[in-house]
Amino acid sequence: MILYFVRHGETDWNVKKKIQGKTDVPLNETGKQQAKELADMLLDRKKEGTLQVVRAYTSPQLRAAQTAQEAAIALDIPCIAADGLREMDMGDWEGRSWESITQENAKEYQDWDANRRYVHTPHGECYNEVLRRALDTLGMILERETEDVLIVTHSGVLMALRCYIAGQTFEEMGIIRYKTKNAEVVEIFADDVKDAIARFKKGE
Secondary structure, eight states, X not given: OEEEEEEOOOBHHHHTTBOOTTSOOOBOHHHHHHHHHHHHHHHHHHHHTSOOXXXXXXXXXXXXXXXXXXXXXXXXXXXXXXXXXXXXXOGGXXXXXXXXXXHHSHHHHXXXXXXXXXXXXXXXXXXXXXXXXXXXXXXXXXXXXXXXXXXXXXXXXXXXXXXXXXXXOGXXXXXXXXXXXXXXXXXXXXXXXXXXXXXXXXXX
């Protein structure tokens, strides 16, 4: 079983390099086109017999839901919103750029960056909380499904999952191999997710 993870399409805040977090920003015109191209690509793969997804799960946030719905309609599959797939709550940093935070809130940023798995953003979440709710949600999906599924979520969620599954520290999540482009597909085997869930429950 394969989980086909997708990051949502582009938003105006992506273009302006503004931190989105829980802020509900819709797709821009480029993002809508990316969602359509994603849907077309997935449909082509379905017709070729190389893709057999039976259901789509999505973050309830608009940018993810718009992306997922385009794909679900093309593939003629149900689309289910799952709150645990929402983006990391970035608290007071939302709406700002990373450049402004590193310059104007240098100490806060350095403390967070040095232990981003457990240190919260100001009035926001830490990555361990993101990982816990994402893995809980994926666990429920894996209990419910036996065939491949599409999961549309966000950059922060995907970086946390990919780092943890690979056994890397969260300080390495900024490395290019863990960054996901808008509307990019990342394939992860269900067994790898199950292993990650088991490790997390053990407190690793």
